[in-house]
Amino acid sequence: MTDAPKPKPHPNDLLKQKMATATLVRKEIFAGGRLGTFVIRPDSGARWWYQAGQYTTLGLDTPYGFVPRAYSIAGSPLDGDLEFYIALVEGGQLTPTIFAQEPGAQFRMLTAKGKFTFAHAAKRTILMVCTGTGLAPFVAQIRTLWKLHQAGIPSTYRLVLFHGAAHVDELGYRSELEGYAKTPGFDLTYITTSSRPDPARGWTDATGAGRVNELFRHVIGAPVPHGRRVAMPAGLDAEAVRALIDPAQTAVMACGNPGMIEDIKEPIAHAGITTYLVEEFWKA
Numbered sequence: 001m002t003d004a005p006k007p008k009p010h011p012n013d014l015l016k017q018k019m020a021t022a023t024l025v026r027k028e029i030f031a032g033g034r035l036g037t038f039v040i041r042p043d044s045g046a047r048w049w050y051q052a053g054q055y056t057t058l059g060l061d062t063p064y065g066f067v068p069r070a071y072s073i074a075g076s077p078l079d080g081d082l083e084f085y086i087a088l089v090e091g092g093q094l095t096p097t098i099f100a101q102e103p104g105a106q107f108r109m110l111t112a113k114g115k116f117t118f119a120h121a122a123k124r125t126i127l128m129v130c131t132g133t134g135l136a137p138f139v140a141q142i143r144t145l146w147k148l149h150q151a152g153i154p155s156t157y158r159l160v161l162f163h164g165a166a167h168v169d170e171l172g173y174r175s176e177l178e179g180y181a182k183t184p185g186f187d188l189t190y191i192t193t194s195s196r197p198d199p200a201r202g203w204t205d206a207t208g209a210g211r212v213n214e215l216f217r218h219v220i221g222a223p224v225p226h227g228r229r230v231a232m233p234a235g236l237d238a239e240a241v242r243a244l245i246d247p248a249q250t251a252v253m254a255c256g257n258p259g260m261i262e263d264i265k266e267p268i269a270h271a272g273i274t275t276y277l278v279e280e281f282w283k284a
């Protein structure tokens, strides 16, 4: 009698064996449970070096087996621990399990990779456009430059950040970024917008109105689709922001929803900006 062939291990289980372990040290959930920041510490005790803007792969055992997914690192490499900004996807394979973890839980992770960095954009002015948790790689990069600025190493970048979400409570990292934008000598213009501006949900004119891709179109002087309303946040003027942009010295970086990323592609080229870096969080 011959032995029955052993079942082949699932590729995700093979991947799991290659991944380092890390422990959740802090978790903050907001926006009615739909968004969270998660800070993990590699168990090796070694410092994990990465470039701000890169992503890693996190994995956990879930009801679907071991599930790995890519996540941009939202924390700065100067922070020490690794911070992530994650949206709960209802019915998703991994995120419900991530959100259920408490400090002390063990994650699996891979070393960081990716070229979605200011260094790869290689221009003086960086226009950052993001939806939801697509903000993560930009927080990493802006926080890093701000920390260096505070340490007496000035940034040579001119930064303009457009962050869009459905509702204002989904504009994560807002107070941190507002603080950076007010720092003397730190050249950051921070533009928030709500695609469903509803005063009953806390919207005021301190936040812009309209989808972030449409507000971005408005700012760079491209047509906004007929019938769509966009408004800049109070105190910020689209023409004044446009005046900051020299196309030859400007790169656009967009992250998050693939529809947003596609929609601004043509207007960017039309504006004469030739460097466009993208990080899609899922396929259209």
Ligand SMILES: Cc1cc2nc3c(=O)[nH]c(=O)nc-3n(C[C@H](O)[C@H](O)[C@H](O)COP(=O)(O)OP(=O)(O)OC[C@H]3O[C@@H](n4cnc5c(N)ncnc54)[C@H](O)[C@@H]3O)c2cc1C
Binding pocket: 055, 067, 069, 070, 071, 072, 073, 084, 085, 086, 087, 088, 089, 091, 092, 093, 094, 095, 096, 132, 133, 134, 136, 137, 279, 280, 281, 282, 283
């Ligand atoms: C390079 C890269 C970096 C990423 N970084 C982040 C990050 O920093 N934060 C983050 O929240 N996600 C990020 N993602 C998305 C992440 O990898 C997962 O796809 C997401 O967390 C859903 O996993 P899931 O297993 O729960 O859902 P799945 O069962 O895999 O369902 C996937 C579906 O969920 C939806 N979805 C995926 N991501 C999001 C999202 N962020 N917001 C709303 N809907 C979404 C899409 O419809 C997608 O088809 C990144 C993806 C890539 C490729």
